[in-house]
Each structure stands twice: as C-alpha cells, then as structure tokens.
C-alpha cells in the first residue's frame with residue numbers, strides 16, 4: 001500500500017531535490033521530460049515499478065529499451081537524494097516522481113504520487129521485456145489486452161498514450177505506417193517520407209515528433225492530431241480508427257481538462273503495477289546496480 005506522505009518524516013527534502021533536478025534537466029533540453037516519462041512506463045510494464053529498467057544489463061539492452069534515455073539525470077538526482085538521506089528513497093519512487101515533475105515542467109497536469117516502492121534485486125530478461133511492452137505494430141484489440149493484463153482499462157490506454165504529446169520516435173518505428181497504412185493524412189505522410197525512406201536500414205534513426213503540432217508541450221494536441229489521421233505510430237492511430245476508443249479520443253481532443261484528469265488517474269494506476277513494498281527488494285545506493 002503506497003502513500004503520498006511516505007517520505008514526509010524520513011526524507012522531507014526528497015520531493016524538492018527531485019523537482020529541481022528534473023526542472024534543470026528539462027530547461028536544458030525539453031525532450032528530457034519525455035525521456036524521463038517513458039522510463040517510468042518501461043519500468044512499470046516490465047516486472048512492475050521496481051526500477052528494474054535502470055539496472056545495467058539484459059533488461060536495459062533489450063530491443064525496446066535501447067532508445068531509452070535519461071539514466072544520467074536519474075543517477076544525478078539519486079546522488080543528491082543520497083547526500084540528504086542515506087539509503088532511504090528508492091530509485092523506483094524517484095522515477096515515479098520524476099515522471100510527474102516532467103509532465104508538470106512541460107505544462108501538463110499535476111497529481112500526488114503515491115510512494116513507498118522499493119527497488120528490485122535484479123533485472124528482467126530481454127524476453128520478458130519483449131513480452132511485456134506492446135509493440136507499435138499492435139492492433140487496438142492487442143493494445144487493450146496488453147493493458148488489461150496490467151490492470152489498466154481501455155480509457156487508461158487512451159489517456160496514457162497521450163504521453164505521446166511530447167517526445168520523438170525513430171523512423172524505423174513508423175516507416176511501415178508511412179508506406180503501408182491507409183488511415184494516414186497524405187500530406188503528413190509525404191512530409192515525413194522525406195526524412196524516412198522506404199528502404200529498411202536507410203534513415204532508421206531519423207527522428208520525428210510524436211505530436212506534430214506541439215512536440216514539447218504537454219497538451220491535448222496529440223488527440224486533435226488523431227482526429228485528422230496524423231498519429232505518428234500505427235498504435236497511436238489505432239486508438240482513433242473507427243473502434244471502441246474513438247469516443248474517448250474525441251473527448252480528450254475536445255477537452256484538455258478531461259485529458260489531464262484521465263492522464264493523472266491513469267498514471268497513478270500505472271505507478272501501482274506490482275510495486276515491491278515493506279521489506280521486499282531493497283533501497284539501492286546507486287540506481288544502476290543492485291547493492292553488493
């Protein structure tokens with residue numbers, strides 16, 4: 001059972017240290033806010049919110065995790081938190097708070113983060129990573145079932161996908177959509193094709209914003225884009241493609257407030273996936289390695 005006041009007496013400065021670290025990193029590079037938010041998602045979906053994603057090794061080296069970034073920002077925040085309160089604040093909680101502070105730094109909603117997660121003793125395998133994170137080639141039905149397996153609803157799926165209102169993706173992740181999908185705005189596809197050639201291997205790493213309208217503001221433009229078939233990933237456009245989630249997407253496109261509150265609710269739910277609590281796991285001294 002997590003609690004928002006978990007560190008109030010044991011480490012009262014933790015929240016402000018994390019917030020300053022995140023704000024400084026985002027002011028230096030806006031994209032870092034997106035990268036920190038994605039780290040928390042990749043942590044929670046694989047073996048629960050236990051900071052397993054931060055451990056050097058198999059999990060971090062698995063395909064879907066190779067483009068993760070922000071490890072250095074988390075390490076530096078952890079160093080400052082350790083200096084204030086020795087072995088008290090978990091890396092898993094730092095990730096959850098950093099995700100919230102990133103959203104706030106980019107103009108999105110705020111919420112109170114339940115705390116008290118502990119850190120895993122080990123990482124997941126590459127196979128576990130691949131089986132736990134839905135690929136962007138998934139259909140709506142596959143996405144709904146992947147989220148259901150984590151206790152998240154179809155509304156949570158749509159709300160959490162709104163995280164793609166910030167950040168970027170590599171050509172290799174949206175090439176097939178540009179050349180094969182039919183539910184894509186043609187001017188949008190043509191413009192993206194210039195920097196993402198059809199041939200596999202050419203321009204694989206070229207980046208495009210997930211939200212073509214406001215790539216570094218946390219707003220609801222991701223959903224207005226979906227209404228005009230300008231979702232970047234196949235999985236993004238699946239959420240608004242004539243299926244059961246259309247009405248949710250339309251409501252988030254119409255109301256930034258409705259999106260913000262559903263996003264906050266869904267982030268708390270995602271942050272509650274299989275946490276280690278009590279005497280389980282450990283409080284790591286360094287986020288990239290289990291204690292020796």
Ligand code: HEM
Pocket residue numbers: 031033034035037038041067069134135136137143160161163164166167168169170171173210233235
């Ligand atoms: C619904 C299933 C999801 C799929 C299939 C998916 C897929 C992807 C892909 C393919 C990328 C680009 C990676 C690259 O090319 O390097 C990406 C980036 C990103 N994802 Fe997702 N994602 C999903 C859900 C989420 C959720 C739930 C969050 C957070 C709550 C999230 C946050 C992000 C962010 C912020 C980025 C940009 C990161 C950066 O610029 O460094 N995604 N996602």
Ligand SMILES: [Ca+2]
Pocket residue numbers: 042043044045046047048049050051052053
């Ligand atoms: Ca994890």
Ligand SMILES: [Ca+2]
Pocket residue numbers: 165166211213214215216217218219220221222
């Ligand atoms: Ca945006």
